[in-house]
Amino acid sequence: xxxxxxxxxxxxxxxxxxxxxxxxxxxxxxxxxxxxxxxxxxxxxxxxxxxxxxxxxxxxxxxxxxxxxxxxxxxxxxxxxxxxxxxxxxxxxxxxxxxxxxxxxxxxxxxxxxxxxxxxxxxxxxxxxxxxxxxxxxxxxxxxxxxxxxxxxxxxxxxxxxxxxxxxxxxxxxxxxxxxxxxxxxxxxxxxxxxxxxxxxxxxxxxxxxxxxxxxxxxxxxxxxxxxxxxxxxxxxxxxxxxxxxxxxxxxxxxxxxxxxxxxxxxxxxxxxxxxxxxxxxxxxxxxxxxxxxxxxxxxxxxxxxxxxxxxxxxxxxxxxx
Numbered sequence: 001x002x003x004x005x006x007x008x009x010x011x012x013x014x015x016x017x018x019x020x021x022x023x024x025x026x027x028x029x030x031x032x033x034x035x036x037x038x039x040x041x042x043x044x045x046x047x048x049x050x051x052x053x054x055x056x057x058x059x060x061x062x063x064x065x066x067x068x069x070x071x072x073x074x075x076x077x078x079x080x081x082x083x084x085x086x087x088x089x090x091x092x093x094x095x096x097x098x099x100x101x102x103x104x105x106x107x108x109x110x111x112x113x114x115x116x117x118x119x120x121x122x123x124x125x126x127x128x129x130x131x132x133x134x135x136x137x138x139x140x141x142x143x144x145x146x147x148x149x150x151x152x153x154x155x156x157x158x159x160x161x162x163x164x165x166x167x168x169x170x171x172x173x174x175x176x177x178x179x180x181x182x183x184x185x186x187x188x189x190x191x192x193x194x195x196x197x198x199x200x201x202x203x204x205x206x207x208x209x210x211x212x213x214x215x216x217x218x219x220x221x222x223x224x225x226x227x228x229x230x231x232x233x234x235x236x237x238x239x240x241x242x243x244x245x246x247x248x249x250x251x252x253x254x255x256x257x258x259x260x261x262x263x264x265x266x267x268x269x270x271x272x273x274x275x276x277x278x279x280x281x282x283x284x285x286x287x288x289x290x291x292x293x294x295x296x297x298x299x300x301x302x303x304x305x306x307x308x309x310x311x312x313x314x315x316x317x318x319x320x321x322x
Contacts, residue, residue, distance in 0.1 A: 001057045002026045002209070003099075005090065006066030008034030008041060010167050011105070014202035016040075029055045030066070046086035050092070054218045056093055061101035063205060064090060069107075069130050069207065076129055083133035084140065086290035091144035101153040102141055103208055108194075108219060108288055110135040116192075120158075120217050120288040128277070144216055155208045157201075159220040160288055164198030164306070165313040171195065173273065178235045179315045183248045187255035187283045189229035194221045194288045201300040206295050208231045219290040220304050234304075238311050275283065 006012050007028030016037050019026050028034070028041040029052065032159065044051035056062070059138050067084040087104075094102060108114070109131030110124050126132045138156055145154040163171035175185035202223050208216070226234065258276035265272050301309070 001060040003029060003056050004061050004295050005029050005046060005062060005064045007063075008032050008039070009065060009166070010169075011162060011198055011202060011205075012063075012065045013037075013166075014164070014198050015065075015205055017203055018206050026073060027055070027057055027060070030242045038270060038284050046089060049089040052089055052093055053096075056097060056099075058097045059099055061103070061208075061209060062094060062099055063103045064077050064089060065105050067105070067107075067130075067134070074125035077128040077212045079133040080136075083130075084136045087140040091140055094144060095147070098147070100151050100213070101155075101209070101211075102144070103155040103157065103204070103205060104137070104141050106134045106156050106158045107131065110158065110287070111288075112139070114283055114286070114288070116285055116287045117289050118130055118287075119238060120291055122220055125159075142215065142281050149213070151211045151213055153211055154215045156215070156217045157205065157208070157220050158218065159196045159201055160194040160286065161199055162196045162198050163310060165310055167198065170278070174231075174312065175235065175311060179239065179311065180233055183232070184249050185228060185232070186229075186249055186279060187251045189232070189248065189284060190227050191226050191285045192287045193231070195224050195303070196220050196222050196288055196298070197303065197310075198299055199301050200306070201223075204292060204297055207295070213297075218292050218295070219288050221288045221290045221308065222299055225287050226303075231307075234307060238308055239316075251279075251283050254283065 002024065003011055004016060004026050005210055007016055008030040012028065013036055016028065026040060028037055029044050030041060030172040031039045031045045033042065033043065042055035044055040066082070066086060068078045070280035099138050111118050111122050112125035112127040112131060114122055114267065124135055126135055141154050141156065145152045158295055161171060201220050204220055255276055261272045262276050265273055
């Protein structure tokens with residue numbers, strides 16, 4: 001049996017699908033019931049330790065996926081309550097139940113605006129509450145492992161931005177804008193982005209269930225890294241456009257638009273998909289390296305196939321089925 005915290009979400013559902021195909025028993029602990037595996041789901045809020053105690057199986061490994069991660073979470077203390085207090089609750093229950101293995105999905109957000117090629121040894125410098133509280137949660141889990149270092153296994157996985165079929169995050173929004181022809185490139189488009197395909201990440205989480213006692217820290221990145229211009233051209237080719245170029249607008253103008261939306265959100269108390277911080281992240285390089293290859297893990301899906309599969313699923317198959 002494997003306890004999957006936040007297993008009803010995007011990554012958790014993929015992981016559960018992989019485990020199900022191999023007849024590996026799992027229990028989902030989540031505050032919502034997903035469309036898949038409702039019969040294996042126990043409702044519990046990670047902030048409520050009593051609810052967790054009723055749901056977590058004794059001695060079964062924990063895969064911890066639950067998090068508060070959006071850029072516009074309000075109130076801000078939700079980051080701490082979910083990401084840090086939740087980690088403390090899990091560690092307390094793990095100690096009580098004799099659980100000796102925890103796999104925690106952290107984030108490359110702990111590095112902040114990281115230098116190109118940052119690996120697992122890179123300096124920690126988070127710029128937002130999400131990154132700060134993910135780093136704090138890592139320390140909570142390290143303290144738990146240190147109480148019995150020869151018996152306990154802690155795997156910390158720091159994925160870069162995750163994409164794939166069924167996700168509705170930033171990559172999906174970008175792909176949607178490109179495929180509908182309403183995409184405007186902010187800046188020169190030469191900045192590179194590391195990404196992770198959800199099926200590959202789920203496969204690595206499954207793979208890490210066999211790691212031995214100790215602390216194992218890995219960035220998760222699928223290679224190669226594409227520039228924004230390359231990504232636009234690739235998606236254009238999938239749609240049969242040999243030369244699909246985006247309209248470019250200066251970075252300063254993009255930031256001005258972002259700040260205008262921030263101001264409008266402040267005045268109206270509404271949340272918009274455009275913001276200054278998202279513009280900054282879009283225009284920046286975010287290229288990471290990883291030691292995952294040293295574990296012997298081989299991603300089951302290439303990046304080219306992953307992008308093509310996602311685009312077909314979201315924008316071609318659905319269009320053709322109408």
